[in-house]
Amino acid sequence: MFTLHERLKNDTAEIVSLKLCIVLLMKDSSFPWLILVPKREGVREIHELSPDDRITLMEEMTLASMAIEKVYSPDKINIGALGNLVPQLHIHVIGRFAADRAWPGPVWGSGQAVPYGADELKSAVSALKEIFNQSARSGL
Amino acid sequence: MFTLHERLKNDTAEIVSLKLCIVLLMKDSSFPWLILVPKREGVREIHELSPDDRITLMEEMTLASMAIEKVYSPDKINIGALGNLVPQLHIHVIGRFAADRAWPGPVWGSGQAVPYGADELKSAVSALKEIFNQSARSGL
Numbered sequence A, B: 001m002f003t004l005h006e007r008l009k010n011d012t013a014e015i016v017s018l019k020l021c022i023v024l025l026m027k028d029s030s031f032p033w034l035i036l037v038p039k040r041e042g043v044r045e046i047h048e049l050s051p052d053d054r055i056t057l058m059e060e061m062t063l064a065s066m067a068i069e070k071v072y073s074p075d076k077i078n079i080g081a082l083g084n085l086v087p088q089l090h091i092h093v094i095g096r097f098a099a100d101r102a103w104p105g106p107v108w109g110s111g112q113a114v115p116y117g118a119d120e121l122k123s124a125v126s127a128l129k130e131i132f133n134q135s136a137r138s139g140l
Helices: A003-011 A051-072 A118-138 B003-011 B051-072 B118-138
Strands: A012-017 A021-026 A033-038 A076-081 A091-096 B012-017 B021-026 B033-038 B076-081 B091-096
Touching: A003 A012, A003 A021, A003 A033, A012 A118, A021 A051, A021 A118, A033 A051, A051 A076, A051 A091, A051 A118, A051 B051, B003 B012, B003 B021, B003 B033, B012 B118, B021 B051, B021 B118, B033 B051, B051 B076, B051 B091, B051 B118
Parallel strands: none
Antiparallel strands: A012 A021, A021 A033, A033 A091, A076 A091, A076 B076, B012 B021, B021 B033, B033 B091, B076 B091
């Protein structure tokens, strides 16, 4: 089990475990917001990953971005690797809408999470799972 | 010439043109802040690049991140592809310090740029150029 994954347990729902990353959905219904956590403890920066892992990370970021596009049709995707508060490497992939609460600013630090309703969370998780599973079957 | 590059001309200094991206330094001395602009007009999202371009982008992001690490030894690197205001794909690679004006928040929207002095800008550009040229000679 990985520290960051443990730490995020209450704030996220697990979608899928890919070759490199665990993919989590942030429990903030304000944005379709995935977090990719590479299963490499102690790595803080993308450039610290091995060249092979970096290529896999790019593929998995792409998968996450396409999954959000397919399920939510956002106006823009935002991708970020920050880690100023939680240094273990993790990558945010977020669907943005011109009407969302933080637009056009970044989502980080933009306010309190708005919880999903139980059914809403269940259907978001299953829609995203389905897309990741389809991609795994068909390749990128 | 690429639209975004044109648009950023006053706010940035060019460091180097790599295989995929033009690398620009933001004229904000608050942060060592590079912007990578893929030479692919009309592309808005990382997942819209070809698979080969995505791999090159990952290499060039890594180069930029290592260049900032070598020249500035920051506490953390932040990487972001947002584009809510300027949709053409561009990637921010920023060195962060626990004492910088936006820490631990993101830099975007954190306030006015603090101009470099002329000599300061010149030496930042030449130090970064030197690192990119070294990397080009030796590979990653």
